Amino acid sequence: MAAKWFLQSEAVALGHADRARLETWLAADPRHQAAWDDVATALRTVADNAADREFLAMRSRALAARPERRWPLSRMMAAVAGLLVVVLTSILVFREVYPGPVHRNGIAAAGPARALYRTTIGGRAEVTLPDGSVAVLDTDSAMRIAYTDKERGIRLLKGQALFVVAKHQPAPFQxxxxxxxxxxVGTRFNVRVEGHGRSPxxxxxxxxxxxxxxxxxxAGSAMPxxxxxxxxxxxxxxxxxxRxxxxxxxxxxxxxxxxxxxxTLSFNxxxxxxxVAEMxxxxxxxxxxxxxxxxxxxxxxxxxxxxxxHFAESMAEVFHLRVAxxxxxxxxxxxxPE
Structure with a gap:
């Protein structure tokens, strides 16, 4: 149930009614909150290693695996349910679609190279882009790759990312x-998007x-x-x-x-x-x-x-506050209290 609620809240914005039901379920039993925290931790671990080669290899082997014998229906349904959770988690954290081969210089040979990457709250992922550039996604962030023969395009949909750009490429990195x-061109910079609507x-x-x-x-999602x-x-x-x-x-x-x-976060x-908002x-x-x-x-x-x-306790000690x-x-x- 915790996984169901967590995945639903990550996939779509919960309405008032669903949010109220979630709050009621969390408050009903301390074990519910503990289960929620376990799911969040698991997703964070997956997000932190989404671009890791060993993780991707393991994911590929799992998708390529075939059952060697027939299972009883009940056992098969349980396995399918578990697989759905794993697949949904992977989709939320890391989804990639490359419709055509990619040249060594990172330019798509047949149509644009596209991929969507997302991280959960508390997650972080390092992504090697088709041209060898690197993007590090921060917590609760999303970006889409749109490489063409004219540009190495990235669309930061929300959140924050650090880019380390590969040098000596024929197309501009944008x-x-x-x-x-x-x-x-051949640089390192941090980009952050805050807010929603047409002008975040x-x-x-x-x-x-x-x-x-x-x-x-x-105009909409266009890039004129x-x-x-x-x-x-x-x-x-x-x-x-x-400004x-x-x-x-x-x-x-x-x-x-x-x-x-x-x-870490550095405050001056x-x-x-x-x-507090940053934390x-x-x-x-x-x-x-x-x-x-x-x-x-x-x-x-x-x-x-x-x-x-720990941050709250530190602030309480420094500023003589109390933590409830x-x-x-x-x-x-x-x-x-005075």
């Missing part, structure tokens, strides 16, 4: 995120090399060529679609822009409310904030992703 297009916020942190960021007009502006970024700069131009990052900010790749004088992206046990103005407290430091309880728990057992930071 990432489409929100209403922006990022063009790079897009940010680009350039770690090394040079990139060009161009604003685009979008008409530009509405372009800037050139240098290493150590940050582009934010909500004009590019900002120069401090050394610590530049280093922390992609710290999530190593499983960040409001506690924003820091909550990596866990199924989000931290809540109580009354007062504690959301405005300033946080600096490096923290491990996915450990909301909500009905689902999630940590809740509250002002200390």
């Amino acid at each position: 990432v489409y995120a929100g209403s922006q297009r990022v063009t790079a 916020k897009t940010s680009v942190a350039l770690i090394e090399g040079v990139v060009r960021v161009a604003g685009l007009d979008f 060529d008409r530009r509405t502006g372009e800037i050139t970024m240098r290493a150590g700069e940050l582009f934010d679609s909500a 004009p131009g590019a900002l120069r990052l401090s050394a610590s900010e530049a280093e922390g822009a992609a710290s999530w790749v190593s499983g 004088d960040m409001p506690l409310g924003r820091a 909550n992206r990596y866990t199924a046990r989000p931290i809540g904030l109580g009354g007062g103005d504690i959301a405005n407290l300033r946080v600096s430091g490096v923290f491990k992703t996915g450990d909301s309880q 728990h909500d009905a689902r057992g999630n940590p809740l930071l509250l002002p200390s």
